[in-house]
Amino acid sequence: MAAPGTPAAPRGAPGLYVHVPFCSAICPYCDFAVQVGNDVKARQLVDGLCREIETVAEPWRLLVAGPSTAAPFDSLYFGGGTPSFLGTDGLGRILDHLRQHLPVDDDARLFFEANPEDVTPRSLAAWRHLGVDTLSLGVQSFDDATLAFLGRRHRAEDAHQAVAMARQAGFCTLSIDLMYGLPGQSEDSWRRTLEQATALQPDHLSCYELEIHRRTTFGKRYAKGQLHPMPDDQQADLFVTTHRWLEDNGYLGYEISNFARSPRHRSRHNRKYWDHTPYLGIGPSAHSFAGNRRWWNEPSFATWKRHLDQGNSAKAGEEILQPHDLTLERLMLALRTRRGIDLQEIRETYGCDLMQLNAERIEHYVTAGLLRHEEACLRPTLQGWIVADSLAAGLSVQG
Amino acid sequence: MEHIRNFCIIAHIDHGKSTLADRLIQHCGGVEERAFRDQILDSMDIERERGITIKSNTITLPYTAKNGKTYELNLIDTPGHVDFSHEVRRSLMSCEGALLLVDASQGVEAQTVANLYLALEYDLEIIPVINKVDLPSADPDRVREEIDSDLGLDPFAAVLCSAKTGLGVDDVLEAIVEHLPPPKGDANAPTQALVFDAQYDIYRGVVMLCRVKEGFLRKGQELLLMHTQKTYHIEELGLLRLQRMPQKELGPGSVGYVICGVKSVRDITIGDTLTLVDNPAPKPLPGYKEAKPVVFSSMYPMASDDYGDLVKALDKLALNDAALTYEKDSSAALGFGFRCGFLGLLHLEVVQERLEREYDLSLLLSAPSVSYKVNLKTGEQVEIDNPMYFPDPTEIESTEEPYIKASILIPERYIGAMMELCRERRGENTVFRYLTRERVDLTSEMPLAEVLFDFYDRLKTLTQGYGSFDYEITDYRISDLVKVDILVNGEPVDALSQLAHRDRARPRALHYCEKLAETIPKQQFKIAIQGVIGGKVIARSTINAFRKDVTAKCYGGDITRKRKLIEKQKEGKKRMKMVGAVEIPQTAFIAVLKSDSGK
Numbered sequence: 001m002a003a004p005g006t007p008a009a010p011r012g013a014p015g016l017y018v019h020v021p022f023c024s025a026i027c028p029y030c031d032f033a034v035q036v037g038n039d040v041k042a043r044q045l046v047d048g049l050c051r052e053i054e055t056v057a058e059p060w061r062l063l064v065a066g067p068s069t070a071a072p073f074d075s076l077y078f079g080g081g082t083p084s085f086l087g088t089d090g091l092g093r094i095l096d097h098l099r100q101h102l103p104v105d106d107d108a109r110l111f112f113e114a115n116p117e118d119v120t121p122r123s124l125a126a127w128r129h130l131g132v133d134t135l136s137l138g139v140q141s142f143d144d145a146t147l148a149f150l151g152r153r154h155r156a157e158d159a160h161q162a163v164a165m166a167r168q169a170g171f172c173t174l175s176i177d178l179m180y181g182l183p184g185q186s187e188d189s190w191r192r193t194l195e196q197a198t199a200l201q202p203d204h205l206s207c208y209e210l211e212i213h214r215r216t217t218f219g220k221r222y223a224k225g226q227l228h229p230m231p232d233d234q235q236a237d238l239f240v241t242t243h244r245w246l247e248d249n250g251y252l253g254y255e256i257s258n259f260a261r262s263p264r265h266r267s268r269h270n271r272k273y274w275d276h277t278p279y280l281g282i283g284p285s286a287h288s289f290a291g292n293r294r295w296w297n298e299p300s301f302a303t304w305k306r307h308l309d310q311g312n313s314a315k316a317g318e319e320i321l322q323p324h325d326l327t328l329e330r331l332m333l334a335l336r337t338r339r340g341i342d343l344q345e346i347r348e349t350y351g352c353d354l355m356q357l358n359a360e361r362i363e364h365y366v367t368a369g370l371l372r373h374e375e376a377c378l379r380p381t382l383q384g385w386i387v388a389d390s391l392a393a394g395l396s397v398q399g
Numbered sequence: 400m401e402h403i404r405n406f407c408i409i410a411h412i413d414h415g416k417s418t419l420a421d422r423l424i425q426h427c428g429g430v431e432e433r434a435f436r437d438q439i440l441d442s443m444d445i446e447r448e449r450g451i452t453i454k455s456n457t458i459t460l461p462y463t464a465k466n467g468k469t470y471e472l473n474l475i476d477t478p479g480h481v482d483f484s485h486e487v488r489r490s491l492m493s494c495e496g497a498l499l500l501v502d503a504s505q506g507v508e509a510q511t512v513a514n515l516y517l518a519l520e521y522d523l524e525i526i527p528v529i530n531k532v533d534l535p536s537a538d539p540d541r542v543r544e545e546i547d548s549d550l551g552l553d554p555f556a557a558v559l560c561s562a563k564t565g566l567g568v569d570d571v572l573e574a575i576v577e578h579l580p581p582p583k584g585d586a587n588a589p590t591q592a593l594v595f596d597a598q599y600d601i602y603r604g605v606v607m608l609c610r611v612k613e614g615f616l617r618k619g620q621e622l623l624l625m626h627t628q629k630t631y632h633i634e635e636l637g638l639l640r641l642q643r644m645p646q647k648e649l650g651p652g653s654v655g656y657v658i659c660g661v662k663s664v665r666d667i668t669i670g671d672t673l674t675l676v677d678n679p680a681p682k683p684l685p686g687y688k689e690a691k692p693v694v695f696s697s698m699y700p701m702a703s704d705d706y707g708d709l710v711k712a713l714d715k716l717a718l719n720d721a722a723l724t725y726e727k728d729s730s731a732a733l734g735f736g737f738r739c740g741f742l743g744l745l746h747l748e749v750v751q752e753r754l755e756r757e758y759d760l761s762l763l764l765s766a767p768s769v770s771y772k773v774n775l776k777t778g779e780q781v782e783i784d785n786p787m788y789f790p791d792p793t794e795i796e797s798t799e800e801p802y803i804k805a806s807i808l809i810p811e812r813y814i815g816a817m818m819e820l821c822r823e824r825r826g827e828n829t830v831f832r833y834l835t836r837e838r839v840d841l842t843s844e845m846p847l848a849e850v851l852f853d854f855y856d857r858l859k860t861l862t863q864g865y866g867s868f869d870y871e872i873t874d875y876r877i878s879d880l881v882k883v884d885i886l887v888n889g890e891p892v893d894a895l896s897q898l899a900h901r902d903r904a905r906p907r908a909l910h911y912c913e914k915l916a917e918t919i920p921k922q923q924f925k926i927a928i929q930g931v932i933g934g935k936v937i938a939r940s941t942i943n944a945f946r947k948d949v950t951a952k953c954y955g956g957d958i959t960r961k962r963k964l965i966e967k968q969k970e971g972k973k974r975m976k977m978v979g980a981v982e983i984p985q986t987a988f989i990a991v992l993k994s995d996s997g998k
Contacts, residue, residue, distance in 0.1 A: 017955060208951040236946035257951045273954050287955035294959060319959060328969070329962050336953060364980030368924040387923045388949040389961070393968035 013074035013105060014064065014290070015272040018049060018094065019283030020080035021301050027151045028217035029179075029210060033285035033299040034081045044305060045283075046090040050097045051308045052282045057101040059313075064278050064290050072103035073280075075269035077111040084118040088126040095130060102280075109133045109172075109268050116154040116162035124169040134173040134267070135166055136206070141179060142196040143189060150179065151217075156196075163200040173265050175204035180242065181235040182210050183228050190238060191245065198249050203265040207242050208257050209235050236386045243382055256336045256385055274333040276326065284314075292321045324396075327352045332392035340371070340379035341395075354378070354395060361394055400652045402468060404579050405610065407475040407490050409514040410500035411867060415530045419500060419562035419571070420476055424641075426568050427460035427472065456596075457608055457654055459638040464576045472575060473654035475595070482743030484517070485690040485722070489595040489670050491517055492684075493610035493654060496524040496579030498571065499552070503529050503537035503559075507545040508867035509808040512840075515550055526574050527552050533561040549808075549834045584651025589680040590614030592649070592657075592673040594624075597664045599719035603635075605661035606643070609673060610654050612684060617648040621676035622659055625683040626668050630676055631659035664721045690722045692740025693801070693872065694747055694851060695768050695784035697728045697894060698754075699736035701761035701974065701985050706735045712758035713737060716750065723750055728785070730893045732978045733763060738785055741767075744851055763976075763988050765894040769847045772799040772875050786896040789882045792933060798880040800846050800900075804873045807841040807858065808834070809866040816861045817841055824849035825900065846900070847872060883908050883937075886929045887915070890979030895991065905930075908938035911991055918987035921945035926981055 022037025022045070023030075037045075064071075076098065078091070086094065098104055112132040114123075116139060127135065139159045141147050147155060154162075166174050176197050180190045197205060212218050212229050221227040230238075243253045251259035255274070260266045272279050278290035285299035295318035298304040307314045321329070327350040334341040347353050354362065362378065365371040370384035370391060378395075380388055410416040421437060460472040477483075477490040491497070497518045501507055518525060527546050529539050543554035558574050560567030592611040600606050609616075616622075622631045635658040637645040649655045661667055669690075672683035700709045713725050724740035741747040747767060754760050770784040774796045783789055805826070809817055814831060818841070821829045826843035834840050850870060858866045883904050885895040899907055908930025915928050919942055930938035953961060975982035 211950060211952075232945070232947040239947070256949060256953075270954065273958065279955060281955055285956060287958075289955065289958075296956070325962060328965060329958060332961065332965050333953065333958070336949070361977070361980075365923075368980060370923055383923075386947050386949060387945070389965055390923055390945075390948040390968060393965045393972055396965075397969050397972045 012272075012277050013071040014278040014280060015075040015077065015269045016073045016098065016102070016104075017077045017079060017269075017279060017281040017283075017286055018083070019281065019286040019297075020045065020078065020083040020085050021284045022080065022085040023082045025151065025153060026217075028221075029150065029212070031213035031216050031219075032081065033301075035301060037082070037085045041301070042085050042087060042090060045301070046086060046093055048305050048308045049094050049282055052314055053094070053097050053101050055308065055311075055313055056280065056282065060102065060280055060290075063293075072105040073098075073108055074105040075109045075111065075272070076104065077269045079111075079113045081113075082115055082118070083112055084114050084123065088123075088130070091127075091130055111136065111267070111269050113138065115152075116159045119162035119165055121165060121169075124166060128169055128171070133171060134175060134204075135169075135171045136175040136177060136204075137162055137166065139163065139176045139178060139197070142193045146182065146185070146189070146193075149182065160196075160200070163202065167200065167202075173203045175206060175267075176200070176202045177206045177208070179208050179210055181230050181238050183230055185230065185238075187238060187241055191241070194242065194245055194249075198246070198251065201261075203261050204267070205246065205251055205259040206257055207246075207259065209239065239386055240382055243385075252338070254338045256388065274337055276330060276333075282314075292326060294319050294321065323351065326350060328392065328396050331395055332389065335378075335380050335388040335392050335395075336385070338379070340377045343376050343378065357398055358395055361397070365391060365394070400584065400650070401581050402470045403473065403582055403652045404470055404496070404575050405473045405475065405494045405582055405652070405654055406496045406498060406575055406579055407477050407494045408498045408500055409477065409487075409491075409511070409518060410530075411502070411505070411508040411510040411514075414500050414502040414505065414508075414511075415562045416476075416500055419498070419528070419530060419560070419568075420474060422562045422565055422568045423472075423474060423572065424458060424460060426565075426572060427462045457639050459640055459644075459654065462572055462576070465573060466576075470576055471653075472572075475654065482741075482745045484513075485742070486596065486669075487514065488517060488521075489593070491521045491523060493593055493595045494521075494523055495582055496526065496575070498528045498575070499525050499550070500528050500530050501542055501546065503531045503539050503542055504534055506538075506542050506838075507549040507808070509806055509869040510867060512549060512808065513806065513869040515552075524579050525552060526571075526578055527554070527557040528571060529557050529559050530562055532559045533564050533566060544835065545838070549838070549840075582652030584611070584613050586614065586651050588613035589678045590616060590673065590675045591680045591684055592616055593684050594667065594669055594671045594673060596669060597661075597667060597719075597721070599664055600658075603658050605658070605664055605667065605718075607657045607659070607661070607667065607673075608639070608654070609649075609657055611649050611651055613651055613680070614675075615648050615650050616657060616673065616675075618645075622657070623674050623676045623679055624667060625672040625674055625680070627666070627671060629666070631661060634658045634660055663718045665717060667721075669721055690742060692722065692724050692742060693769060693847065694741045694743055695738060695770065696741070696747060697730065697733075697736050697738050697765040697785070698725075698751070699730060699733040699763045699765075699894070701763055703734040705760055708758065709737070709754070709760055709762075712754050712760055713739075715758070716753060720750070722746065728787075730765070730787075732890075732892045732976055732983075733765075733894045736763075740784070761985070763894070763985060764992060766897045766992055767851055768898060769801050769851065771801075771880060771898060773880075774798070783898070786882055786898050787893060789898060792881075797877050799875040800848060800878040800880065802844050802873050802876050803847050803850065803870040805843045805845055805850065805868060805870045807843070807866060807868050809839055809841060809862050811837050811839050813862045813866060814839055814841070817858070817866065820854075820857060820861060821845065824854060825902075844873065846876075846878065848900075881932045883911075884931050885911050885915070886927075886931060887919075887978045887981045887983065888926055890981070892978050892983070894988065904932060905937045908932075912938045912940040914991040915983075915987055916940035916942050918990045919981070919983055922982060923948075924980070 021034050023034050110132045111134045113136045140150055142156045144156050212222050246259050253259050254266050281288045284301045284304040287296045295315050297314045298316040304314045366373050372379045408416050456476045458474050462472050463469045475490045477487045529542050546552050547554040558570045560571055591613045592609040594607045594609045596608045598606045618633055620633050622633055635645050636649055637643055638655045674680040700706050717723055722742050725737040728738040729735045768784055770782050773781050773783050775794050776796045821843040824845050826845045829843040831839045831841040858868050879901045880898050881901050881904050883897055883899055885892045912928045912930050925944045926942040928940045929936050975984045
């Protein structure tokens with residue numbers, strides 16, 4: 001057992017994330033570190049990523065290599081942005097480089113995000129060939145008007161075809177990303193998108209409510225009073241509708257925004273963000289975490305590239321997490337999952353005896369129907385999930 | 400003794416008492432120019448900021464009069480507010496005369512009259528002083544008329560001055576020497592000295608301010624305090640000239656200080672008589688009266704960790720404030736605290752402010768209450784100043800509440816509005832008499848509880864600032880009292896419970912419910928707020944739940960930012976009090992209790 005407040009060093013095998021900061025156009029809601037890409041930048045990115053892999057390999061080994069921590073990466077996630085910008089050759093080069101410089105499990109799962117318009121029989125075959133296990137398609141909606149509002153470059157029909165083709169191509173897990181809680185969206189309209197999505201029988205769904213960020217196009221329109229976000233109450237109603245409807249149709253929500261057809265289709269990679277498993281991020285803006293440290297890369301592609309070109313690290317910042325930070329994060333992240341807070345784990349790994357610290361508040365939350373106390377876990381109910389952040393704040397307050 | 404003059408200045412608030420004192424001190428060279436600051440006798444920050452005097456203070460001024468003789472003028476500064484009238488009384492007992500200060504444009508006000516009566520009670524010689532004659536709105540002729548008609552004093556004896564500009568200050572000093580009598584006293588009689596106030600010095604302990612009536616006090620003598628029957632050894636005595644000036648002795652008629660190793664002002668009683676162990680006086684000086692608290696409130700630290708600090712702070716504060724009473728108290732909602740007794744609302748505010756400012760505490764105060772008498776069916780009578788201990792209604796035969804006699808001076812045109820305000824506040828036997836053609840003295844018998852809250856503010860508003868008010872507690876009267884509880888999701892918030900007259904219970908409960916609904920933030924569930932008497936709901940309000948407090952995405956790049964947001968939320972929660980499942984911020988308690996407009 002680790003010292004209280006310090007999470008046991010490795011909690012299973014680490015994960016690796018590669019950020020591709022390019023898109024063919026920037027969606028008006030997107031607040032990720034992305035820019036419009038082209039072939040030249042794509043080549044520079046691949047070069048840079050290869051160099052970064054070389055640069056971080058040794059520090060990473062030193063950081064996570066205790067006697068028991070030689071665990072190799074068992075998940076590789078390509079996200080963005082639009083990872084297909086790497087091109088088949090680029091993706092291949094990076095994978096080779098990763099395997100050459102970092103410990104990668106033979107059975108490591110390969111996750112890949114793509115947009116429907118990038119899906120062709122040829123690209124699918126290439127991704128399969130390179131070992132992609134889980135393909136995540138940024139469908140967002142099956143309604144053309146909604147797609148246009150979101151600034152997407154595909155239509156509902158393209159999404160149908162892409163999903164159907166990908167299904168045929170035989171990925172272990174096929175996942176669809178959807179968005180809801182849009183200005184003026186009706187429950188019916190959202191339900192139709194859900195119906196069409198599930199009709200295509202993906203293994204996994206991610207359903208995200210639209211959040212309006214200040215520096216995005218939507219954010220600016222909102223500031224000018226040109227965009228009226230859906231009120232919280234309605235978003236909350238749609239949240240409940242989404243979880244109920246998907247559960248009734250065979251997709252259990254295992255996290256606030258993630259649904260799987262069976263436990264084996266739950267994301268092996270994303271789980272690591274939620275339970276303090278170490279992860280290494282490469283590419284602009286990518287975040288990494290191990291033990292009690294979190295660090296992150298330069299968000300701007302140009303700066304990131306310059307650092308690497310000069311033989312430096314692309315790291316932009318770092319934080320050392322104090323025991324109470326780690327505990328708070330763990331509570332906040334656990335409350336986002338169906339499993340909830342494992343009281344024993346919190347006690348033994350984080351040195352925090354919640355039942356002793358906060359029994360009264362827990363009881364109030366249980367009485368109010370926000371938490372269930374079962375099997376030595378505090379599980380959020382649907383209503384609890386919607387206010388998970390305030391529950392985390394409440395549970396971490398003493399008394 | 401022929402050359403001693405002991406006097407005080409009595410005045411209504413804002414009539415320029417402290418400024419006149421400043422000017423007299425400067426004129427007599429009582430303080431060096433560079434050490435001078437305005438309101439020099441008010442040493443507490445809170446006194447200076449609010450322009451009020453809380454503690455009595457005194458200063459000995461050497462003055463060479465026009466007749467060529469040098470006099471020792473003892474100016475005893477007294478508080479002006481009704482809360483501190485016991486201090487005023489004791490200060491008056493130490494004087495032979497008083498300057499009665501009247502603002503040249505405001506004229507005579509209720510407190511001027513009340514203080515004059517007090518001064519006459521102690522046979523003081525009065526010199527009317529009309530201040531602020533430099534103001535364009537000054538109307539000394541009218542004020543002279545009021546001095547004649549309202550106060551029954553000789554208007555031609557009045558001295559005109561402007562403390563601000565210094566005009567007429569000479570005349571004031573000459574009038575003191577000429578018109579006020581010197582003290583009387585027998586140097587050979589057994590020593591008798593009146594303790595009229597006490598200060599606390601962190602190095603020397605208690606510094607008693609006293610007025611020697613008979614005999615001498617000398618350094619090294621064994622002292623007997625006649626009421627407490629305690630003996631002390633005089634370590635130091637002397638005159639006060641802003642700083643202490645040690646002397647060998649204090650003779651009859653002098654005003655000065657005595658230090659004798661007393662640790663806390665609570666060990667002595669103000670108003671006690673000092674005499675000598677060797678040759679004690681046969682009986683103490685008259686006029687000793689204990690200051691009894693009339694307003695009670697429970698005080699809780701906002702953070703329960705601060706309870707220890709509150710204990711220390713109160714103990715320290717009490718060293719210098721003998722009128723403050725406090726005993727342990729605990730509330731289910733607010734944890735451990737103290738039930739405190741105050742002389743009035745101003746005293747309460749002053750104590751709260753000093754605790755928060757000088758001891759860096761964040762406090763929460765329960766609704767102020769007066770002391771009620773409850774007659775039980777068993778024939779027993781109990782005094783209740785804390786709603787928590789209100790007996791079960793089935794055991795109660797009757798209840799009584801304290802009444803005051805309010806004296807209100809207003810211009811004639813506001814009679815209607817004031818009569819209505821008195822009626823609203825359950826005033827009885829409200830009568831008025833004309834002092835002059837335009838000015839009216841209105842008296843009313845009202846429950847003390849009704850004037851505790853915002854009565855004075857309302858009076859000022861209704862009379863556009865021209866009205867003034869003073870009161871004295873008279874008696875207890877039978878009254879139909881009920882205990883109003885406030886429930887939040889079914890849980891009583893004991894700190895908000897209060898005793899009220901049955902007719903006033905519902906509006907007050909409704910006001911509490913509405914205020915809480917405005918100030919308690921939305922939470923994860925719906926909150927019902929109810930005002931109840933016994934089991935019966937008499938008022939209610941509701942706070943809807945907030946529906947959403949979570950973001951859709953939380954991956955590697957989001958975690959730190961999210962953690963910080965939740966950290967903030969958590970800090971906010973730390974400042975809240977849990978009542979059942981509901982978190983109530985300090986601001987809600989403050990808003991409810993502050994805006995308690997006596998509805």
